[in-house]
Amino acid sequence: MTYTDLVKKPVLSQPVYEPGKPIEIVAKEFGLEVGAIVKLASNENPLGPSPKALDAACKAMESINLYPEGGGVFLRTAIAEARAVDPAQVILGNGSNEIFELLGHLFLGPGDEVVFGAQAFIVYKLVTLLFGATPVEIPMPNYSHDLEAMREAVTERTRLVFIPTPNNPTGTCVDEEALKAFILALPDHVVAVIDEAYAEYLNPEPDFRELFASGSKVLCTRTFSKIYGLAGLRIGYAYGDPELVDLLHRVRQPFNTNAVAQAAALGALNDLEWVDRCRKDNETGLQQLTSGLNALGHEVVPSRANFVLASNPTPGETFQFLQRMGVIVRPVEAYGLPGHLRISVGTPEQNASVLTLIKEMEMTRRARPDPTLV
Ligand SMILES: Cc1ncc(COP(=O)(O)O)c(C=O)c1O
Known part of the structure; x- marks a missing residue:
């Protein structure tokens, strides 16, 4: 063997x-x-990162003999405040990439389908394949997501739909209201993931929180790797329905984000x-x-x-x-x-x-x- x-x-x-x-x-x-x-x-x-993030990271270095706070409660609470949600609606990830993988643990196996744009961020495809599920890649005319075609591609077997806005590598956004309507119309067996890795570059930022109360299955992901300048520390997060967030916590490692990253992210979040x-x-x-x-x-x-x-x-x-x-x-x-x-x-x-x-x-x-x- x-x-x-x-x-x-x-x-x-x-x-x-x-x-x-x-x-x-x-x-x-x-x-x-x-x-x-x-x-x-x-x-x-x-x-680079805010000087406040660097100071916080240096300070946290003094205690790296200790395990981090497992669920990152301080950072989660600060994120919850910034996003005006409950801390129970927030989970940290070792980069937002880890959150995509946690979603795979929860929802994907052979026979399941994942719908995303053909020129959308490549990690959606990698996660789909890793769990033996089937990528369903939808052409992106004019480098933009075609929500109608994505909706048509949803079948009984679809478990996840990824929509990054802005998208990498095209830099294009999906119209906020059109995306909300698209998600509201998805069938009950589909979880929509709105990837907001670059949302802080938009002014004003889009706001999808009303979807959480709609009964739609939806999760938003964000990262500290981009505007916050902390890519090397690997820290991101997701926020959404507390039931989904609770399920995600079950499949993460006990200490999935490190103490220095948590402290730096907290510092970064406080430097608007x-x-x-x-x-x-x-x-x-x-x-x-x-x-x-x-x-x-x-x-x-x-x-x-x-x-x-x-x-x-x-x-x-x-x-x-x-x-x-x-x-x-x-x-x-x-x-x-x-x-x-x-x-x-x-x-x-x-x-x-x-x-x-x-x-x-x-x-x-x-x-x-x-x-x-x-
Ligand atoms: C659209 C998009 N989502 C998510 C990520 C992952 O970010 P991270 O895992 O560093 O949080 C990236 C990184 O380039 C990205 O472009």
Whole structure:
């Protein structure tokens, strides 16, 4: 018997998530200084976390000989206050990715179906496959979710529907009222998951809480990895119906989020000024990248998040060139978007340098003799 004989069958064909390349690895590969690398590949906050979050994390480091508070009661209470729900409606996750996996534990097995957009965040598909369930991927015309087509794809076997707004990698939002109506019309055996990873970049933020009292089965997820700048600490959360949240608590590990992450997230949540500044800087950065790329003839999908999806005539070559020059962006063929690159919003200097490099590369490419004419 080999491990392959013994392992659960879905694992054998399970794709592995490909993260953005880490700075240290790119620096080593191309002989560059770590400090000179610009990472615009994973939609992180270029300003970093709030100083209040950093202070809280440092303080929490003094007690890391102790287990964290298992359910993260202080952070959950603060989140509940911020979202105006009850703490019993909130669960923490090791990143919001963990919440998606907990949903898999609760609801998915072979024969079950999960509906999501074909260019929606890829982890929905990974979780679906991991539990041996069937992904039902719905085309996204104009890079946007087609709620009507998603509704038509729901069958007796559908257990989960994922709707990210804004979505990664397209940056597009679903109309708030249309999404509420879509969820209200879902059959009783379907749980809707609204992924709000980038919601804090919207002003005003959408508000789906009225759905909790409607009897609809719905869960909202959020993260501290994006505007709060804590991606490295892995902390996110979900809020929704207390019965569903209670079920999610049963399938999580006893200490699924660590003490430093809990403390930092609490500090971050209390610094609204920082969040406001990050949101405003992001708006400026989005404009800078969008107009800069447009000027180079690249189409940019209007983005509501902290990244842009841009058309690119030679995405592979551009990615390689930028990487050699110390700028890491994200190719998105895995999302069925071969002629595109996703570029996270950086600082004004970082945005300027990616634009300059793309321009430089295109000028060199145009100056090259056409091999078909030789
Ligand atoms: C749409 C979306 N949802 C969820 C996540 C996961 O975030 P985390 O697990 O870091 O909380 C990401 C990360 O990029 C994302 O883009």
